[in-house]
Amino acid sequence: MSIHSREQVGQLIDGKAIARALTEQIGQEVTSFIGQGNPLPGLAVVLVGNDPASEVYVKNKAIQTHRAGMRSFMHMLPESTTQDELLDLIEQLNANPRIHGILVQLPLPRQIDPVVVTNAIAPHKDVDGLGEVNAGRLALGTEGIVPCTPLGCLMLLKSVHQDLTGKHAVVIGASNLVGKPMAQLLLKENCTVSVGHIHTKDVRGLAREGDLLVVATGKHGLVRGDWIKPGATVIDVGITRVPTPEGRTRLVGDVAFDEAVKVAGHITPVPGGVGPMTIACLLHNTLQAAKVTQKIIRGSDVG
Numbered sequence: 563m564s565i566h567s568r569e570q571v572g573q574l575i576d577g578k579a580i581a582r583a584l585t586e587q588i589g590q591e592v593t594s595f596i597g598q599g600n601p602l603p604g605l606a607v608v609l610v611g612n613d614p615a616s617e618v619y620v621k622n623k624a625i626q627t628h629r630a631g632m633r634s635f636m637h638m639l640p641e642s643t644t645q646d647e648l649l650d651l652i653e654q655l656n657a658n659p660r661i662h663g664i665l666v667q668l669p670l671p672r673q674i675d676p677v678v679v680t681n682a683i684a685p686h687k688d689v690d691g692l693g694e695v696n697a698g699r700l701a702l703g704t705e706g707i708v709p710c711t712p713l714g715c716l717m718l719l720k721s722v723h724q725d726l727t728g729k730h731a732v733v734i735g736a737s738n739l740v741g742k743p744m745a746q747l748l749l750k751e752n753c754t755v756s757v758g759h760i761h762t763k764d765v766r767g768l769a770r771e772g773d774l775l776v777v778a779t780g781k782h783g784l785v786r787g788d789w790i791k792p793g794a795t796v797i798d799v800g801i802t803r804v805p806t807p808e809g810r811t812r813l814v815g816d817v818a819f820d821e822a823v824k825v826a827g828h829i830t831p832v833p834g835g836v837g838p839m840t841i842a843c844l845l846h847n848t849l850q851a852a853k854v855t856q857k858i859i860r861g862s863d864v865g
């Protein structure tokens with residue numbers, strides 16, 4: 563034995579493997595859904611402008627959609643697209659019976675108001691769960707479509723803890739896309755929830771109190787080892803492309819992984835953590851949306 567104490571190493575939460583299993587299960591459900599005479603679930607993804615990172619995500623989504631046996635409809639619009647042009651497209655997609663889910667990739671160019679656009683998506687096709695109707699349902703704890711990234715984070719937390727009741731969950735970041743819906747979901751799981759954000763006075767002190775720590779700030783490497791309660795479960799939602807010394811790029815999260823892994827009990831990597839779960843949950847939401855639509859059309863339970 564050396565005189566140094568053995569370094570504790572947290573266990574990796576394998577988001578890629580959990581997402582693969584979920585996608586496979588969704589694929590089987592799709593097969594039985596269409597076997598009952600229902601149409602293929604269809605997902606429309608709309609990308610405005612040519613942000614190269616967004617294009618990668620959009621392509622990944624299309625590949626995974628086909629893997630789960632669903633149809634995907636891609637709409638790539640130029641950076642100069644007006645809000646009215648985008649609203650016209652959404653109106654067409656809302657009316658198209660082959661399309662059960664609509665996702666408009668964020669962020670949008672300056673001339674387009676994301677709130678107006680998200681609320682233009684029919685609530686039963688809002689597979690991102692970001693419109694006022696679904697956000698309101700989540701806040702009230704009623705049935706609705708739950709945003710993909712927070713839903714994926716919850717599944718990862720549940721892969722470690724069967725029951726989250728009574729745990730102190732700390733969410734860093736209060737965006738409408740991740741932080742706010744994440745806090746709502748954790749409340750529903752009977753956690754004591756704290757939300758830290760840019761104005762929080764001692765965000766490190768707050769983070770250190772979390773039995774569960776979900777970080778979604780977009781500031782890579784923000785959360786250091788000494789921000790983490792020993793043994794905590796850490797979910798890193800951040801995804802930033804940074805240059806390497808060799809002149810390439812790599813993806814990094816909001817958590818300084820090498821430090822954090824020594825303190826955490828369980829931790830998600832980037833890549834291979836939350837990202838693949840986001841896509842798997844998008845497919846889950848699209849299948850659910852298709853089921854709800856068919857249930858209404860047939861006036862009967864399709865399971």
Ligand SMILES: Nc1nc(=O)c2c([nH]1)NC[C@@H]1CN(c3ccc(C(=O)N[C@@H](CCC(=O)O)C(=O)O)cc3)C=[N+]21
Pocket residue numbers: 618619622665666667668669690710711801813832833834835836837838840841
């Ligand atoms: N309306 C809307 N909904 C979104 O869900 C949404 C969005 N806009 N805008 C952009 C962000 C980002 N996002 C990701 C999804 C998957 C990966 C993903 O699959 N990541 C892989 C690696 C991908 C790679 O290598 O580039 C991983 O983390 O292992 C990443 C990021 C969804 N977003």
